[in-house]
Amino acid sequence: MAQAALKAWPTGVKGKKNLPPLTGDKLVRECGLPIAELAVDAADVQGLVFRGYGALPECCYPLLRIEEPERGRAFVRAIVDRVSRGVPAARTVAVQIAFTSLGLSALGLPQSILQQFSRPFLEGMVGAHRSRFLGDTGESSPKRWEWGGPSTPPVHVLLMLFAESAPRLEELLAEMRRTWEAHGLSEIRILRTNPALLGKEHFGFADGISQPAIEGYHPVSSRLHLVKPGEFLLGYVNEYGLYTERPLVEAALDPFGSLPLDVEGSPRRDLGRNGTYLVFRQLRQNVVAFRETLDALTRNPDGSPNRQAREYLAARMVGRWPSGASLVEAPHGDDPTKARNNLFRYHHEDRDGLKCPIGAHVRRANPRDALAPHPGSERSLEVNRRHRLLRRGRTYGPELAPDAVDGEDRGLMFIALNANIVRQFEFVQHSWLVDPRFNGLYGEADPIVGMDEQNAFTATIDPVPVRCTGLPRFVTVVGGAYFFMPGIRALRFLGRLPTDTKASS
Amino acid sequence: MPQQEPLTVLASVDLRRAEALTDVLREMREDPAHNPVLPFGALRGWHFGRVLYLPPATGLEGEPLPPKLLLLGDCDGSARAQLEALVDVGGTNLDRLFGACEGYPSSPSRAARLAFLRKKSVATKANYVHRQGRTVEQILGERELRRALREFVARERLDGVPALEARRRIRAFVRETPRLRWALEPPPPLPLSFRAKNALHATTLPLGLLAFGPAIVPAVLFLLLLVRLEELRDEPEHLRPTPEHVHALTELEDWYAHNGFTAGGFVKPGWVRQAVIRSVLPLIGWGTRHLFTRDSLAGVKTIHFARWIPLDDYRRVVFASNYDGSLESYNNDFIDLVAWGLNLVFSNGLGYPKTRWLLFGGATLEQEFKDFLRRHQIPTPVWYSAYPDLTAVNIERNAELRAGLSGFMNERKAKEWLRLL
Ligand code: HEM
Numbered sequence: 001m002a003q004a005a006l007k008a009w010p011t012g013v014k015g016k017k018n019l020p021p022l023t024g025d026k027l028v029r030e031c032g033l034p035i036a037e038l039a040v041d042a043a044d045v046q047g048l049v050f051r052g053y054g055a056l057p058e059c060c061y062p063l064l065r066i067e068e069p070e071r072g073r074a075f076v077r078a079i080v081d082r083v084s085r086g087v088p089a090a091r092t093v094a095v096q097i098a099f100t101s102l103g104l105s106a107l108g109l110p111q112s113i114l115q116q117f118s119r120p121f122l123e124g125m126v127g128a129h130r131s132r133f134l135g136d137t138g139e140s141s142p143k144r145w146e147w148g149g150p151s152t153p154p155v156h157v158l159l160m161l162f163a164e165s166a167p168r169l170e171e172l173l174a175e176m177r178r179t180w181e182a183h184g185l186s187e188i189r190i191l192r193t194n195p196a197l198l199g200k201e202h203f204g205f206a207d208g209i210s211q212p213a214i215e216g217y218h219p220v221s222s223r224l225h226l227v228k229p230g231e232f233l234l235g236y237v238n239e240y241g242l243y244t245e246r247p248l249v250e251a252a253l254d255p256f257g258s259l260p261l262d263v264e265g266s267p268r269r270d271l272g273r274n275g276t277y278l279v280f281r282q283l284r285q286n287v288v289a290f291r292e293t294l295d296a297l298t299r300n301p302d303g304s305p306n307r308q309a310r311e312y313l314a315a316r317m318v319g320r321w322p323s324g325a326s327l328v329e330a331p332h333g334d335d336p337t338k339a340r341n342n343l344f345r346y347h348h349e350d351r352d353g354l355k356c357p358i359g360a361h362v363r364r365a366n367p368r369d370a371l372a373p374h375p376g377s378e379r380s381l382e383v384n385r386r387h388r389l390l391r392r393g394r395t396y397g398p399e400l401a402p403d404a405v406d407g408e409d410r411g412l413m414f415i416a417l418n419a420n421i422v423r424q425f426e427f428v429q430h431s432w433l434v435d436p437r438f439n440g441l442y443g444e445a446d447p448i449v450g451m452d453e454q455n456a457f458t459a460t461i462d463p464v465p466v467r468c469t470g471l472p473r474f475v476t477v478v479g480g481a482y483f484f485m486p487g488i489r490a491l492r493f494l495g496r497l498p499t500d501t502k503a504s505s
Numbered sequence: 506m507p508q509q510e511p512l513t514v515l516a517s518v519d520l521r522r523a524e525a526l527t528d529v530l531r532e533m534r535e536d537p538a539h540n541p542v543l544p545f546g547a548l549r550g551w552h553f554g555r556v557l558y559l560p561p562a563t564g565l566e567g568e569p570l571p572p573k574l575l576l577l578g579d580c581d582g583s584a585r586a587q588l589e590a591l592v593d594v595g596g597t598n599l600d601r602l603f604g605a606c607e608g609y610p611s612s613p614s615r616a617a618r619l620a621f622l623r624k625k626s627v628a629t630k631a632n633y634v635h636r637q638g639r640t641v642e643q644i645l646g647e648r649e650l651r652r653a654l655r656e657f658v659a660r661e662r663l664d665g666v667p668a669l670e671a672r673r674r675i676r677a678f679v680r681e682t683p684r685l686r687w688a689l690e691p692p693p694p695l696p697l698s699f700r701a702k703n704a705l706h707a708t709t710l711p712l713g714l715l716a717f718g719p720a721i722v723p724a725v726l727f728l729l730l731l732v733r734l735e736e737l738r739d740e741p742e743h744l745r746p747t748p749e750h751v752h753a754l755t756e757l758e759d760w761y762a763h764n765g766f767t768a769g770g771f772v773k774p775g776w777v778r779q780a781v782i783r784s785v786l787p788l789i790g791w792g793t794r795h796l797f798t799r800d801s802l803a804g805v806k807t808i809h810f811a812r813w814i815p816l817d818d819y820r821r822v823v824f825a826s827n828y829d830g831s832l833e834s835y836n837n838d839f840i841d842l843v844a845w846g847l848n849l850v851f852s853n854g855l856g857y858p859k860t861r862w863l864l865f866g867g868a869t870l871e872q873e874f875k876d877f878l879r880r881h882q883i884p885t886p887v888w889y890s891a892y893p894d895l896t897a898v899n900i901e902r903n904a905e906l907r908a909g910l911s912g913f914m915n916e917r918k919a920k921e922w923l924r925l926l
Contacts, residue, residue, distance in 0.1 A: 119751065129755035133831065240840075240871045352924050373804055373842055383841045422833055423871075430759075431834045437762055437896045442651070463668040463920045464658050 040217040040229050040236065042086030044260070044274040044487045048096045048160065049232060049417060050086045050217060052208060052392050056094055056162035057195035058169035059394050061280075061413065063147060063188040064157040064180055069108035069499075072156075075183035076107065076495035079176075085488060086217070093172050096160040097491070098278045098483035100124065103156030108497050113271065116247035120421040121277055121482045126150055133426065135434035135451030140477040146189075146282070147479040153188050158280065158483050166195070191282065191479075193394040193413055201395055202285045202410050203314065203448070203474075206324035210342050210366065212388040222343055223378075224368065227385050231419055235263055235273030239386045244419040246272025249493075258493035274487025276417045279425045281480035283449070284411040287400045290314075290474045297468050313468070316459045317447040319360030327356035345369045347376030354461055358439055361448040364432045371439065387427055390417040411475070421482060449475045506638050506693040509552070511629040511812050512578035512587050514622055517571045520561060522605035526574065529601050530558060534886035542598045545889035548590055550581030550641050553810060553827045554889040555765055556602070562821075565774050565855070570817055574606055577825055579810040581640045588626065592619045631790035633802050633811040633826075638695045639904065641891045647903035648895060650688050654679075654906065654926060668919035676910055688907045707795045710788075731777045732863055741856050743872075746879040753884045759831055761893035763809065766835065768881040769816070769823040770854040779819060781863070782853045786813055786822075789850065800901050804842040807835065809897050813850060822854065823883075829896040836875050844868035854881070 042050065053059070066072035076097075083097055084090040099107070101122045104114055115122065123130065126142040126149060136142055142149040159176060163169035173190070180187070201207040213221035216229045216236070230238030234246040248268040249259060259269035291310075298309035315321045321334035328344045329335070331354075345368045350356055356363050363370070366388070369380045397410025418424035432438055433446040436455075444450075447457040455471040486494065518526060529542055533556065538546030545554040559573040580587040592599065592615055599618055603609050608624070610617035657663075657678050663671045679685045694700075714721060758764050772782050793802065793811075802808050811826035828835045839847050848867035852860040858874050860867035868874045892900075902925050909922040 119745075119748075123748075129752075129758065133759050240869065242871055245872050352921075372806065372838075383837075386837070386841075423837065427831075427833050427837070431830055435830060437829070437899055440898045440902055442895075442899050442902075460664070461924055462664045464663045464666070464671055464923045465926050466664045467655065467659065469659075 040086070040214060040233065041260075041274055041487075042217060044489055045086040045233060046096050046485055046487070047084040047086050047090055047094060048392055048485070049276060049390065050214070051089065053090070053094050053162040054198060054208075056090070056092070056164050057198050058163040058166050059193045059195070060161050060169065060173060061191040061193075062159040062161070062173070062176065062180075063155045063191065064159065064185045065153060065188055066103060066106040066156045067184045067186060069106060069497075071184040072107045073495050073497055075180055075185055076491060078179050078183065080488065080491045080495055083488060083491060090162070092164050093168055094160075094162040095172070095176070096162075096485065098158045098160070098485035099494075100155055100158075100481050100483055102154050104484065104494070106156050107494055108499070109494065110253070113247050113249055113253070116245070117484065118245060118277065118421055120426060121484060125279075125281075125480050125482050130426075133430050135429070135445070136477050137451065138453060139473060140451050142477075145477070145479045148280075148481040149479070152479075155188055155481050157185065158278070158481075191396065191413060193396045194398065194410075197395040197399055201412055202287050202397070202399065203290055203318070204322050205314075205318050205320060206322065206339060207393075208391065209320070209324045209340060210362070211390060212385075224343060224345065224381060225388075227388050231385070231388060231424070232276055232390055232417055233273075234275050234419055235260070235270050238419060239382075246270065246275075248272075253498075254493060255498070256492075256496055258489050258496060260487075260489055269493075271486070271490050271493060273490070275490055276419060276485050277421050277425075278483040278485045279414075279416040279418070279421065279480075280483060281414040282396075282411065282478045283414050284409060284476045284478045286472075286474050286476070287410060288405050289472055293471060293474075313459055316357050316360060317457060319356050319362035326362075327360070331355035345376070347380070351375070352461065353458075357458055357460075359441055359444045359447060359457055361433075361446055364438055364446050365428060367432065367439065387424055387432075388418075389424055389428060391415065392417060411478075417485070447471060447474075451475075451477075506640060506643070506695060507550070507582040508637055508695055508699045509634045509639075509810075510580060510582070510584040510587070511632045511810070512576075512580050512584040512591075513627045513629055513812075513814060514574075514576040514588075514625045515627050515814070515816070516574050516603065516606035516608070516625040518558070518574050518605050519607050520572060523558075523560075523572050526558060526602075526605040529605075530556065530887055533602075537887050537889040542602055543591075543595050546891075547594045548578075548580075548587070550587070550590075551889070552579040552581075552641055552644075552891050553765065554578045555767070555825070555885050556887040557767060557883060557885045559769065559816075559823075559883070564817070564820055565771055570820070571607075573816065574603070575814075575823070577812075579634075579827070581642075584626070585623075588622050589619060592622065627814065629790070629812050630786040630815065631793060631813045633793040633797065633808065635802075635809045635897050636800055636901070636904075637798055638692070639900070643692055644892055644895065644900055644903070646687065647900070647907050648892065650679075650685060650907055651903050651926075653682070653685055658926060668916050668923055669914070671923060672909075672914065672919045679910055689910050691908060691911055692904075703794065706791075710791045710795075728777065728780055729863065732781060733861075735773070735775070735777060736852075736860055736862075739859055741859055741873075743858075743876065744856075744880060745876050750882075751879060754879070754882055757884060757886055757888070761890060762896050762899070763807075763827055763829045763890060763893070764832065764835075765885050765888035765890075766826045766828055766832070767823065767883045767885045768825075768878060769821055769883055770856070770881045771821055772819055772853050773855050778853045782815075782819060782822065782850070785849055785853070786815065789813070789846075800897065802843070803846050805838045806901075807838060807897055822850075824850075827890065829898070832879075833875075836878060840868050840871055840874060847874075851877075856880075 082095045084094040131142055148155055161172050163172050199208055212227040213225050214229050214232055215226050228239050229236035230244055234244055238244050243264055248262055249271050254269045259271055260273045262268045262270045294310045294313050295305055298306050298313055300306050320326050323334050323336040323339040325335045325338035326344050328349050329338050329341055347369045369376050373379050392415040394413050396413055398408055416425050433449055436443050436445045444456050445452040453473055456467050456469045458465045458467050460466045533540040533542050545551055555577050557575050561572045562570045564570050600613055609621055679688055772778055807829035809827040814823045845864040848860050848864050851857050852867050858867050858870040906925045
């Protein structure tokens with residue numbers, strides 16, 4: 001796979017030097033660190049950071065509430081050895097766990113430590129400014145959410161359960177339920193997913209193709225996608241050559257020595273190391289509206305439907321064809337042989353968006369080399385690497401057959417992992433997806449997730465731009481929260497928090 | 506076409522009347538464009554306006570610094586003339602705003618108000634204008650033009666029509682539409698008097714360097730060395746902003762295409778930093794006036810206007826700007842594109858992240874820098890924009906669209922031009 005990536009590296013693209021991947025000596029030179037220190041401690045990291053568990057198609061997400069600190073900690077102690085790590089990779093079932101800031105508080109984490117977590121995590125996903133910022137207004141407004149909103153029970157714990165088969169998942173869920181019930185946690189809801197749609201989403205497109213690779217874990221990758229571990233894990237160097245802010249704990253508060261040392265050399269212990277922030281948003285997809293709108297926009301002059309034009313328009317909105325082939329590489333029609341290609345860029349290939357519209361979802365969600373400074377250059381990619389997301393979501397709800405209409409609830413359990421919620425998830429969501437003025441556009445939010453009631457989209461340029469207007473909202477947020485997914489040692493620490501820390505904070 | 510000038514009124518507030526003043530500001534905040542005290546929307550040629558109150562503070566040597574009222578405008582034409590317009594539009598209501606200031610006339614007439622405002626006006630040392638000469642009228646007109654052309658192109662189903670033919674039809678449409686016809690002419694140039702003055706000003710720096718050249722080089726190097734010694738001793742503390750402060754700021758943020766940014770802080774003690782800040786601000790002023798004059802402040806294309814204002818004889822400095830998008834993206838642009846420029850000025854500020862040789866480090870310490878800016882940001886509830894839906898890039902593209910209506914084009918050029926629609 002890595003070898004293939006190397007071979008597929010574009011050669012001889014006009015005005016651009018070939019950039020070798022960052023390996024060996026070069027890696028040491030650029031990071032000023034010996035490899036040993038860079039290598040990710042995968043055994044202490046929850047496996048979801050490295051894999052989406054594609055081989056375990058069955059999955060559900062229980063949301064829980066801790067009723068009492070000591071029993072909550074007992075639950076963490078009871079489950080910690082079941083939690084799947086980066087190595088060895090889970091084979092038949094996997095269990096991952098994450099906490100909201102309310103959850104950490106409910107475990108009895110002292111305020112002095114809790115307050116060192118990042119601001120959005122502490123504030124939570126809802127709040128007037130944040131909702132405005134993320135586009136969670138109107139129908140997506142948190143007051144209408146089914147969970148995670150101001151009028152629904154507070155969420156403390158997120159479990160993520162994966163299994164190779166449906167019976168195995170039910171078994172795992174039953175086992176987990178026994179454990180959380182034994183420790184007095186209450187069940188808020190179980191979010192189910194659709195195993196049949198793995199690798200695909202409800203609008204009909206392949207998903208989960210483009211992901212960043214983590215330096216120090218993935219051995220070799222193209223510079224386009226190879227990102228410093230500190231962008232996805234706390235306690236490692238990030239794309240600024242710095243350590244992202246993270247909670248550090250006085251040694252005295254870690255009497256069992258559960259936690260790793262602060263890599264920056266302070267006498268404190270690192271509660272953040274090998275952990276990451278997990279952004280969870282339940283995004284309902286209105287597939288019927290999506291199809292009907294596209295259908296109405298692409299009818300023949302005589303009023304008959306034009307299936308081909310409809311598929312073309314949908315692909316323009318996404319930026320990839322249903323197979324996954326990029327419009328940059330396959331501008332005229334789907335080409336399944338290019339389905340997994342992910343080494344294309346935008347600037348030299350398609351500066352003006354003639355092949356893949358500037359406003360297409362994938363081109364907004366990751367503009368690659370298309371933005372300042374110096375579009376098309378290595379500098380542009382360097383800045384781009386500071387805004388990458390590891391996506392680990394799954395679809396939910398039944399697939400809608402072609403030409404069928406129903407009222408079923410379906411969509412995407414969107415999960416993104418990042419070390420800096422503000423610079424990564426919130427920046428991508430706001431500045432690239434929701435902002436109708438992204439990259440010189442005017443009045444065009446993201447055509448897939450833009451939370452605008454009256455959206456527009458420039459679909460083609462021929463030679464005048466052809467704009468679709470009056471696009472409704474296709475995706476609605478129905479729940480969500482910011483979580484912290486700790487490393488294994490951090491989990492042990494949380495399970496053994498002293499009982500009286502509340503008083504000492 | 507008039508130039509853009511910064512208008513700055515800075516007055517000390519009588520502490521006893523400060524409370525009444527905050528009430529007035531609260532009233533203005535309800536609707537900066539139409540509020541009865543100073544309806545910014547009624548001021549012709551104001552791109553941006555803001556009023557802020559700086560509460561009393563204590564200087565680094567324990568000296569009391571009185572509270573201040575700061576009125577800023579980014580205006581078309583001369584600031585002098587705009588001050589008159591301000592007095593005419595505000596009328597007696599200005600008394601409510603400035604009545605709390607020391608030295609405000611007790612029985613104000615139009616002349617007395619004007620005299621007060623003139624007296625309290627300060628010249629700006631360093632001011633950035635995204636594009637000198639582009640007036641509010643032009644910006645709003647070109648926005649209308651874009652809307653009209655988009656409608657026309659959709660209505661006439663111009664897709665598929667060859668580029669030159671499409672352009673010909675668009676031009677015919679503009680010609681036949683009286684309310685758009687102005688767009689066929691390019692905007693008039695800046696007044697000759699302004700250009701002459703500017704050209705003269707451009708020579709000051711090279712001439713000064715020439716005249717004092719031999720003396721300046723060692724002096725600068727010596728100063729830099731002293732700065733370096735200070736930097737080595739500097740151990741700024743990384744503090745996070747309080748949730749309350751962040752809340753007061755975010756409440757006002759991200760309503761429009763752009764935000765107003767105001768930040769202020771103390772200059773580090775000692776003559777070295779005084780010497781640096783007093784020479785750097787005019788230097789930046791020269792640069793923004795003669796180098797960064799076309800839609801980009803050293804690579805940042807999202808700033809409409811920006812300026813630095815020294816307070817209390819350079820004991821404090823306030824920075825005020827109007828930028829597109831979110832504060833996070835603004836900060837990222839700072840770090841990724843012009844860290845050196847920020848370091849040059851802000852590193853003279855107390856508590857700024859550690860720099861090396863005045864230009865390096867500092868802003869590149871991402872989180873520390875972002876927290877520093879947040880902590881020094883001043884909530885600015887009374888803030889006005891004449892075109893809240895437009896980014897600087899939108900404005901540029903609208904201007905290019907208009908410019909392309911005149912002149913000769915071949916097929917290729919016409920194609921490129923049509924993409925702006
Ligand atoms: C229901 C909502 C959404 C749907 C249907 C959707 C669909 C897709 C599809 C089909 C792709 C192409 C497959 C791939 O490149 O892996 C994609 C890519 C991507 N999406 Fe979404 N998406 C949704 C929401 C979001 C949100 C909310 C974000 C971020 C805040 C996001 C960020 C991304 C990113 C970063 C990529 C990869 C782009 C690249 O690296 O080229 N998506 N999405």
